[in-house]
Amino acid sequence: MKTAKQLVKDSKHFCILPWIHFHAWPDRKVMPCCIADSDMPVSEVRSDQSILEMMNSEDYKDMRLKMLADEPVEACNRCYELENDGTWTLRQSQNAVRGMESEDLIECTNLDGSIDEFQMKYMDIRFSNLCNYKCRSCGPECSNLHGEEEIKLVGLDEFERRFNRTETLVNCNDDGVLMDQLQDYLGDVQECYFAGGEILVTKEHYQCLKYWIDNDMAKDVKLNYTTNMSVVTYKDKNNKDQSLFDLWKHFPHIEMWASIDAIEEQGEIIRKGFKWAKVKQNLLDIREHASHIKLGITPTISIWNVFVYSKMFDWMYDNGFISTHNPPRVNVLTYPDNASIKILPENMRVRLIREFKHYIAKFSENDDDVHIKNGWKVLIQTLWEGRDDRGRLLDFFDITDEKDRVRDEELVTVVPELLEVREWANRKE
Numbered sequence: 080m081k082t083a084k085q086l087v088k089d090s091k092h093f094c095i096l097p098w099i100h101f102h103a104w105p106d107r108k109v110m111p112c113c114i115a116d117s118d119m120p121v122s123e124v125r126s127d128q129s130i131l132e133m134m135n136s137e138d139y140k141d142m143r144l145k146m147l148a149d150e151p152v153e154a155c156n157r158c159y160e161l162e163n164d165g166t167w168t169l170r171q172s173q174n175a176v177r178g179m180e181s182e183d184l185i186e187c188t189n190l191d192g193s194i195d196e197f198q199m200k201y202m203d204i205r206f207s208n209l210c211n212y213k214c215r216s217c218g219p220e221c222s223n224l225h226g227e228e229e230i231k232l233v234g235l236d237e238f239e240r241r242f243n244r245t246e247t248l249v250n251c252n253d254d255g256v257l258m259d260q261l262q263d264y265l266g267d268v269q270e271c272y273f274a275g276g277e278i279l280v281t282k283e284h285y286q287c288l289k290y291w292i293d294n295d296m297a298k299d300v301k302l303n304y305t306t307n308m309s310v311v312t313y314k315d316k317n318n319k320d321q322s323l324f325d326l327w328k329h330f331p332h333i334e335m336w337a338s339i340d341a342i343e344e345q346g347e348i349i350r351k352g353f354k355w356a357k358v359k360q361n362l363l364d365i366r367e368h369a370s371h372i373k374l375g376i377t378p379t380i381s382i383w384n385v386f387v388y389s390k391m392f393d394w395m396y397d398n399g400f401i402s403t404h405n406p407p408r409v410n411v412l413t414y415p416d417n418a419s420i421k422i423l424p425e426n427m428r429v430r431l432i433r434e435f436k437h438y439i440a441k442f443s444e445n446d447d448d449v450h451i452k453n454g455w456k457v458l459i460q461t462l463w464e465g466r467d468d469r470g471r472l473l474d475f476f477d478i479t480d481e482k483d484r485v486r487d488e489e490l491v492t493v494v495p496e497l498l499e500v501r502e503w504a505n506r507k508e
Contacts, residue, residue, distance in 0.1 A: 081149060083185035087178030091162075093146045094155065094170040095178045097121075097139060098185060099200040101130065101264070103257075105208045105249040105276065106220070109133055111142060111154060113203055113272070114169050119154040126256040130264060131197050140192030147188065173201065177269070199264040203272040204257075206283040207250040210276045212307055212352035215383050215482060215490075216340070216412055221276060223248040224352070232485060252283055265290050274305040279323070285313055288326050297329035305377060307350070308337040308358045311365065324368045333369075336377040336408055337362065337400075340384040342391045344493045349383045351486060362400060375405050380458060381412035382475060385420045386496040388458075389434060403442065406451035411461050417474040420458070421465030424503045427496070428462040435459050472504035 086093040096112050103109045109122035122136040145152050151159065158168040177200055188194055210222035219226035219242055226247030230238045239245050252258050265287065278284050291297045312320045327333060339358065340346065346353050365374055376395055380388060395401040412418055420428070435455045442448035479497075483489050491497045 080147065083182045084179070086147070086149065086185065087174050087182070090149045090174075092149050092151050092155070092159070093174070094158070095173050095181055095185070096170070096201065097134075097143050097146065098188075098194060099177060099181055099198055100173075100203070101134070101197075101199050102203045103251050104205045104220075105251055106244075107251045109136075111139075111152075112169055113274075114157050115154045116156065121154070124251045124257055126254055130199075130260050131194075134197050135193045143188055143192040143194075147185075147192075177201065197264070198267040200267055200269045201272075202264075202268045202270070203274075204251070204261075204283075205274055205276065206252050206257075207248070207281050208276045209248060209250070209281055210307075211280055211309055212277065212350050213486075214340070214350040214353075215479075216349075216379055216381050216418065219247065223276075228485060232481065258283060258286060261287075262290070266294070266296065268296075268300055270301040270303060272303045272305075277307050277309065278304065279306050279310050279313070285326070288330075292326065292329045298331055300330065301332040302327075302330050302334070304333070304335045305338050306335065307353070308339065308361050309352070309354070311361050327369050327372065331371060333372045335365070335372050335374050337374070338379070339376050339391065340378050340381075341387045342394055345384065345387045345390075348488050348490055348493050366399075373405070374400060375408060376400060377408040377410060379410045379412050380420060381418045382420060382423065382497070382500070383418060383490070383494070385423075385431060385458075386494055389438065392438070401451070403448045403451045406454055409454040409457055411457060415478075417471040417478070419465075419471075420462055422468035422471045422475075423462070423465060423500060424467045425465075427500060427503075428465050428467075432459050432462050435462075467503075469504050472500060476501055476504065 081090065087095065094111075100112060101109070102112050103124050104117075107124040108117070108120040109124060110117060110120055121138040121142060122133045124133065142152050142154070155170070158170040161168045162171065181198075181200070184194070184196065184198065187196065208219070208221050208223050208226075210224060213222055213224045213228060217225055219229050219238075226238070226242075230247065233241075235245060268291075271287065273284055275281060288297075291300050311323045313323060315321045337358070339350075339353075341349050343355050346355050362374065365372055378384070378388065378391065392401065392407070395407070401407055411420070416422070420431075423431075435458055438455045439452050442452050479490055491501070
C-alpha cells in the first residue's frame with residue numbers, strides 16, 4: 080500500500096477531502112464534496128449524532144479504505160472523467176493545497192476506515208434552499224420559491240411524491256443543532272465555500288462570519304462565494320439594514336463568483352427575480368468599496384441563454400469583470416438534459432460554433448490567454464459533440480410554455496432564436 084505522501088502526490092483515486100471536508104445540503108444529505116454524485120450521499124445531518132459520527136458513517140469509512148488503496152470510488156467518477164480529459168479537478172487541487180499538511184490525519188486512519196479526529200479545514204455547507212430567485216435552470220431543491228411555484232403547477236400531493244416533503248423551505252440547521260455542533264470546528268477552517276439557495280440572504284452565513292471576526296480568525300479564513308449578486312446588505316438582529324462591506328473588510332482573502340446567465344431583459348426572464356440595474360450596481364459597488372475581493376462571473380450555459388451569452392461576455396469584458404487573468408468560470412448545463420445545448424438542431428449548433436470561434440480568434444496564443452479561450456473551447460466542443468433531439472426539444476418547450484404561463488412571461492420575445500428552434504422541433508421528420 081502507498082504511503083500517505085505517495086497517495087497525495089501520485090495517485091489516481093485518492094482525495095484528501097474525506098479527512099478534512101464537510102459538505103451538506105439543505106435536505107440534510109452529506110456528500111464527500113460538491114463534485115461527487117449527489118445521488119450517492121455518504122452520510123446525513125442528524126441532530127442525534129455529532130459531526131464526527133456523521134464523518135464515520137459506513138459509506139465514509141468504505142470510501143476512505145478504497146482511497147487508501149488508490150481504488151476508484153463510484154461517487155467520485157466525475158473527477159476521474161474530468162482528469163481523463165485533462166481538466167484540473169477539485170481532487171487534484173485539494174491534494175496539492177492541503178494533502179501534505181494533513182499527512183498525519185491520513186496515517187491515523189483506523190483499520191475500518193474511521194477517524195478519531197476531524198479537522199474541518201475546508202467547509203461547504205449549503206444551509207438552506209432559501210432564495211430570492213426562480214431561475215429556469217434551477218428547481219425546488221435549491222430555491223424555496225421554485226417549490227411554491229411547483230405546488231401551484233402540480234399540487235401538493237404530486238410535489239410530495241416528487242420531493243418526499245411538503246415543505247418548500249428546507250434547512251439542515253432548522254433546529255439550530257448543526258450550528259451548535261459547528262462551533263467546535265469553525266476554528267479549523269482554512270477555506271469556506273458559500274453557496275445556496277442564495278447564501279447572502281441566509282442567516283447561518285452571517286453567524287459564521289461573525290464567529291470568525293469575533294474570534295480574530297477572519298484574516299486566516301479564505302471565503303469563496305457563488306452568489307446571484309442581488310444584495311450587498313443584510314438585516315441585523317434589530318432588523319436594520321447593514322452593509323456587507325463592513326463584514327467583508329475583515330477577510331483579506333475573498334473570491335466571489337456572480338452566478339449570472341444573461342444581462343438586461345434576457346437575464347430578467349431567464350432568472351426570475353434578477354434585476355439587471357441592481358445587479359450591475361452591486362458589481363460596481365463591490366469593485367469600489369471592496370477592491371480586495373476577486374470578483375468574477377460563473378454562468379451556466381443552456382438552451383435558455385446560449386444565444387445571448389456573447390452579449391453578456393462582451394459587457395463583462397468591456398467593463399473589466401472578465402479578463403485574460405480573470406476568465407469566466409463556465410458551467411455547461413447537463414441537467415435537465417432537455418435544456419442542454421447538445422440537443423439543438425445541427426444548423427444552429429454550427430452557427431454558434433462559428434460565432435464562438437471568433438472569440439477564440441480575438442485572443443493571442445500566449446499562455447496568459449489560454450484560460451479565457453478554454454471557456455469558449457469547452458462550449459464549442461460541447462456543441463460539436465451534440466446531436467439534435469426533437470423529442471427533448473419539445474419537452475423543453477412544454478416546460479418553457481408552462482413557466483411562461485404561470486409567470487405571465489414569453490421567453491421567445493427576448494430570445495427570438497428560440498422561435499427557430501421551436502419551428503425545427505415541430506417540423507415533421
